Amino acid sequence: MTSLRVRLIVLAVALLFLLFIALQVRWRRLRARYLVLWAAICILVIPIVIIPAVANGISSALGIYYPPATLFLIAIIVLFAINFQFSREITRLEERTRILAEELALQRVTEDKPFSDPEDVASEPARPAAVRGGR
Amino acid sequence: MSPAAADAAGTVPARDRTLVIIPALNEEQSLPAVLAALRSAGWHHVLVVDDGSRDRTAAQAARGGAMVARLPFNLGVGGAMRTGFRFAARRGYQRAVQFDADGQHRVDDIPRLLQRLDEGADMAVGSRFAAAERTYQQGRVRAGAMGMLRVTITLLSGRRFSDTSSGFRAYSASLIDFFADAFPLEYLSDTVESLLLACYAGFSVVEVPVTMRVREAGRPSTRHVRLVYHYLRVMLVLASMASRRSRRLGRVAA
């Protein structure tokens, strides 16, 4: 299947990428947990591409007649999964940022309290903590 | 002060246990009149949540005697309201009223919303369309989108709401606690999704017919194309919420 030249190129790219992400971590542009993720992907990609038997074996196991299609399929699934995970992480980060913003706003209310002072309310005993899910 | 001068606790008048929450974005022109109207009607506990306005909204709010929570950047009405609910929950307010900064809501209607809370509702929504005669003019696109939404909500919640986009609402203490944590944050979800969320969680939601004025100043925050996109998003969210549709819907008061 894939020619020697293509395999060498892929190998070189994968190794360069490994070096690149290692440097990113060293320069603190990437957290170590992502180093693990991307390094694992690189290291998994290498045997699949370099050793034709691997891709051929997976292909025939899946019933795919054209081994390169197997590689595309794997790539798409992996990228999809990673992207989805990133969406989840962004959601979590955004939620945290929002809570920080809200808390900051609430801190500032008590600092520069204007004319009307809710003293009477503040001195009331606070309600017990919220019960989630209504009644 | 309040006609029902003292509530169950006996000492603190109802108005002093109610927080009026005003989400505001670039409303320096209309805010002073709104705050003055609230003050003269006896609502002294007003929190303006300034959501990264570029004008003097926060300064006008402070001048008008309101408490001001300034968010460092724009979170949208949902984030602003959650901030307000957090504040209300921590200060022990028993009820909250959501009120627009643009002068569209009438101060005189507030007691009518709160009365429904006294009668046991958790959330009272001021509806432009609950009254027999239509008093509110709106654009075609918006009317169409709202119509579609109304149908969806009727299907999902099994009950009719005539005005799902109203931002004029009163909330009970337990709903304040609930929303301090769970108020939906995405753009436009503060209206529809919050309504359904309250229903799904088993709170009782009622509508109260009110009249709303046309805007006094500034611009409505929603442009048409964006509006359509966001209504689509809301619909998808609603569809995904449908799977959580609870048996408790039957309990929701009409």
Ligand SMILES: Nc1nc2c(ncn2[C@@H]2O[C@H](COP(=O)(O)OP(=O)(O)O)[C@@H](O)[C@H]2O)c(=O)[nH]1
């Ligand atoms: N905190 C906050 N308030 C907003 C934002 N956009 C609009 N508002 C306020 O929400 C209220 C309702 O907005 P408006 O544009 O009148 O919506 P409409 O009445 O549904 O057309 C007004 O008090 C606005 O100032 C926002 O991004 N953040």
Ligand SMILES: [Mg+2]
């Ligand atoms: Mg308005």
